[in-house]
Amino acid sequence: MTGQEIDYRAVFHALPGMVALLTPDLAYADANDDFLRLSGRTREQLIGRYLFDVFPDNPNDPTATGARNLEASLRRVLASGERDTMALQRYDVESVARPGEWEERYWSPVNAPVLDDEGRTVLLVHRVEEITQLIRAHGLPEGNRARVLEAELYTRARELQEVNERLREAHAREREVALALQEAMLPAPRPLERHHAAVRYRPAIGALNVCGDWYDLVELPGDRVAVAVGDVVGHGLAAAGVMGQLRSALSAASRVATGPAQALEVLGLYARSVDGGESTTAATAFIDSSTRTITYSSAGHPPPALLRRDGTVEFLDRATDPPLGARPEHQPRPEAVTRFAEGDMLALYTDGLVERRREDIDTGLDRLAHVLATHRSADPDVLADTVLTELLPPGGATDDTALVVIRL
Incomplete structure (x- = not known):
């Protein structure tokens, strides 16, 4: 660069892959072009709206956990100020063209904080790897084999979530012990x-x-x-x-x-x-x-x-x-x-x-x-x-x- 100012908004919209910015209230502040295209939503359908009003869990699937898991991840980022990488999620999306019909999707999200000078989280970067086509590219037909794959994916996701929970619990215990140690040594x-x-x-x-x-x-x-x-x-x-x-x-x-x-x-x-x-x-x-x-x-x-x-x-x-x-x-x-x-x-x-x-x-x-x-x-x-x-x-x-x- 030779002193030319960078148009960061243009850079954001040109980023490859799905990237959205969320407010601390979990409303959409912005979304790049790939996010709009791959999610099948327009800017008017996203910006300013609560994330889970736009993408709720499939009400026809009592085992759906995508929205709940995503919200838990975002809340962790807001509380800790640290990045959170989620396990693979099945997160079905309602068809815009055919309301009431839900399309099977597989997403791999990463959520990261944007901090101000005081260390407060003012925005969340929500990046999603859309891997539905990758899974389908293996040529698995609908039916038993697809259900087996789905079951395996859910099992791996639950295992990773359990590992993350155990790590968070261990970290929390370490903090409690360290605080108790400090208090004992700082009477x-x-x-x-x-x-x-x-x-x-x-x-x-x-x-x-x-x-x-x-x-x-x-x-x-x-x-x-x-x-x-x-x-x-x-x-x-x-x-x-x-x-x-x-x-x-x-x-x-x-x-x-x-x-x-x-x-x-x-x-x-x-x-x-x-x-x-x-x-x-x-x-x-x-x-x-x-x-x-x-x-x-x-x-x-x-x-x-x-x-x-x-x-x-x-x-x-x-x-x-x-x-x-x-x-x-x-x-x-x-x-x-x-x-x-x-x-x-x-x-x-x-x-x-x-x-x-x-x-x-x-x-x-x-x-x-x-x-x-x-x-x-x-x-x-x-x-x-x-x-x-x-x-x-x-x-x-x-x-x-x-x-x-x-x-x-």
Whole structure:
């Protein structure tokens, strides 16, 4: 191409094979030329209409399951945001020329989501392989042999559906176990002597999207508190297990380290010995009430946000280094110090709060700063809930989110 704009509508209609676009309400938004031709329907008979009003199950066949199976697949895609490939379906279609007569069809559908910038499904791509002619091309006559073939097809379809159901159940159980593991390893922290803190954790949507985000608060000698958040690469039980190991290691290191940089150095060395631990990001801050200072360090993590009483938000980004284990050789990590006033608030969070697909992270940080400033008079619990409500997508995020808000 030489700068010429692509006519994507023309491309869509020229796609080989049957392709339709459905709204989340399962109404036809568009259909390509092959879909219209092979389904025997006009655009006027499709666009804007509910899919199963156009293509219901054959009422004369009590064993017909095509519509029910297709709807279940589409609902799974809407709930998970993930593609679903269906087993071969017999899905009879009513003749347009002869209403009341039903034509035997065999379809192999694939359904996929179209996501917006917030990860919400705004359209469904419904692609159908019409294989009726392929089956008939084997030269099987009507009668017993055709019925045998039909029975075999139904058997294979049921077997594949059962396998899919077992996989979904296994994935759901894995998610439940991972969530329980995360909750066990992320208990509500004990009240701090000098500070009011609120902690929140929101799991990602989707059966396999449980991640490895964590938070921690540790009382230190000398009127000090260490607060940290981190994010393990990966999903599922493995990430949750790694998260537990690294959280415990950082908590222990913070109690004996001279500062946050040294604590992250120790964690980085430990992460090299943990499968899945490298490339983890983390940020930690030591709050000293006697000197009213925050000493902080970050290992490739989004910067903590310091909310001043006047509504000014300062992102603590002067001590940022690569994620854990990213360097081939160990090097000292940087740390920086900033002062705070009584009544200021500090927020540490993981990237699920501010990062969105196809969007610069600065946009997410600006949103966070705006919400913090707007609700600066709220207490930490109310502020934490408000931040999650206003920044996370209504249907849930595709990445975990951990958040700590602490009044200084």
